[in-house]
Amino acid sequence: MNHLQKIGGVAALSEAIIYVAAFVFFGAVWDFPVNADAMQKFAFLADNQIILSIVNLTMYVVFGIFLAILVLALYERYKNSAPVLSQIASIFGIIWVGLVIASGMIANIGLAAVIELSIKDPEQASTVWLAINSVVEGLGGGNEVVGGLWVLLLSIAALKANEFPKILNYIGILIGFTGILTIYPSDTLTEIFGLGQIVWFSWLGIIMLVKPSKLPPSNKSVLSKAV
Template sequence: MNKLQKIGGVSAIFEAIIYVSAFVFFGAFWNFPTDADSVQKFAFLAENQVILSIVNLIMYVLFGIVLAVLVLAINERLKSNAPTLSQIASIFGVVWVGLVIASGMIANIGLSAVLELSTKDPEQAMTVWRAIYSVVEGLGGGNEVVGGLWVLLLSFAALKGDEFSQRLNYFGIFVGIVGILTVYPAEVLTEIFGVSQIVWFSWLGAAMVASSKS
């Protein structure tokens, strides 16, 4: 049990690191030419295909794999004192894992497909790319309803089972509510969810690692 909690705690901290890395990459290094024409945009994507594919793998696929470990560890910890809530939360956690991993796979396969199409018809390729981007955003990029429900429910379960600190659990409730609110397409809500999840993952991970040593 303690070993699983330690692994889960490290996984939570690793999730926060992935979040921070994504913010840094897209904020400081990714300079997509939004005002350019289709040919120039695809030239940029082709030039940066490898790095973007790696970032997608880390940001979505690796994130989802590590998240699966965390979902298991938290469910194991909460199921004794709050069995119903923890089981419902774990269902949403598993669904979120699947959505995030699927997003990364669709993003990378879609990128390869549109780059091949862009050599023949850049305008049609741009239309396809926008459609693929919308799917990726809907599954796990811009819509965080499922992730928000997972955080919200497990925070309620932790409160009921007297696990973790109350401040952490109430903060988790806040994070979960913000995640659910991202159903409304406002970029600011997604950004608040992302930043608050960095804090929540880090705080949760530290608490799980500390408790595993007790």
């Protein structure tokens, strides 16, 4: 179990790094010409297709793979001390994994499709691009309800099981509620959820690496007797 917990810790830290990289890329590097006409927008996308595809792959697909590992590791950690909550949380965690990975694949396939279509019909390509973005945002790019439920339930389970620092668990509950509130489309709520996740994933990952699991009281007594 300790080995899985350490792998889960690495996965959690990797999630935080991906979040930071995404914020930096879209906040400081990506300079999409919002006010340009359709031809200029698609020319920009065509020129930057490779880098945007890599970012989508990392931000969604790779993130989803690490998330799957973390979901399993946390379920193993909580399954005895908070069985019901850990099972329900894991269901939402697995659903979130699927939504995130699907978002990335749709984003990249859609990007290639609209760039090809824009050569023949830029206006139709704009309509298709808008539809693809709506699907990606609805699945996981701008809607964090499922992820919020996962974090919320895990944090409640951690409080019940006396796992992790209470401050971290309360932060997780706050982040979870924020994610659920993104059912109402809001860039501000989504950004708050993302920034909160950086803190939560980082802290969680460090603890899982430093303290892979708690030693049950019965095992402690056995060890003391043996010594």
